[in-house]
Amino acid sequence: MNKTDFIRKLRIELDFLTKEEREDVVKYYDEMIQDAVEGGQTEEAFIESLGSIDSIVDTVRKDSGFVKKVRNKLSPEAKEAISVTAKVIGYILFVFAAIFVIGLGCSFAASGTMMAVTAIVDIVADPTQAAMVLMTRAGQIILGAGLIILAISFFILFFKYAKKGMEKLLDKLQELLNKEDSKHV
Amino acid sequence: MDSQLKRGFLEVVVLASLKYQDSYGYMISQEVANVVDISESTLYPILRRLESQGFVTTYETTHNSRIRRNYQITKAGLKKLEDSDTDFREMKKIFDYILR
Numbered sequence: 001m002n003k004t005d006f007i008r009k010l011r012i013e014l015d016f017l018t019k020e021e022r023e024d025v026v027k028y029y030d031e032m033i034q035d036a037v038e039g040g041q042t043e044e045a046f047i048e049s050l051g052s053i054d055s056i057v058d059t060v061r062k063d064s065g066f067v068k069k070v071r072n073k074l075s076p077e078a079k080e081a082i083s084v085t086a087k088v089i090g091y092i093l094f095v096f097a098a099i100f101v102i103g104l105g106c107s108f109a110a111s112g113t114m115m116a117v118t119a120i121v122d123i124v125a126d127p128t129q130a131a132m133v134l135m136t137r138a139g140q141i142i143l144g145a146g147l148i149i150l151a152i153s154f155f156i157l158f159f160k161y162a163k164k165g166m167e168k169l170l171d172k173l174q175e176l177l178n179k180e181d182s183k184h185v
Numbered sequence: 186m187d188s189q190l191k192r193g194f195l196e197v198v199v200l201a202s203l204k205y206q207d208s209y210g211y212m213i214s215q216e217v218a219n220v221v222d223i224s225e226s227t228l229y230p231i232l233r234r235l236e237s238q239g240f241v242t243t244y245e246t247t248h249n250s251r252i253r254r255n256y257q258i259t260k261a262g263l264k265k266l267e268d269s270d271t272d273f274r275e276m277k278k279i280f281d282y283i284l285r
Binding site for chain 2: 028034
């Protein structure tokens, strides 16, 4: 088969493609054959080596689905941008969580300290108060100390697990964004 | 070779052939044929795949008063090559084990 016949047959068999896609395939083989002939091969033998038109068409058919799928998918650059966005969102959430935890911890610590200090001052100022009052003050000291301990453990837990939690959060976000991405396919 | 495995390999082999210079269809098929059994018909979908995934771009030049499509590796393509380097190192370990 010569090139003209080959191209003509190929065009006919590829009629399931859009004109643009079909011409793309034709251009590829046309160029390939001309380059092969220029490279010293005989036209007929080279076309023979390309395999049957049926098998060529089959390969193209199998592949056109894949290329469409990928075309609709986000480009690597867009994915990169999304992953950066995910990180930024993650950091913002992290900062909010930090402000919340630190605020809560500080107010616990402050009110605990206040409670304990006023109770101590009260006892020191007048140690001869009624037993009932002294006991109440002692209770306030214990409660205050408890609040301080709570605040401290809050901080420790937060900073101990913040990094891990943050990484998990980022993964989750990335996953969500990827899901969004594949929905568009 | 298992066809699924081979196609993945071929994509990387074709990318590797473009690592140092741009090339065109026939030249790529000749070069790649030196290392792996590939027909011109198999090459076409691979080039299309690489292009649609953004690993190569194409541009046209004139050669002997006809148009020739040239392929150029992109940044993403180079990164893909780098990534597959790690994969292949891992695979080599597996192959070394299988073929011991």
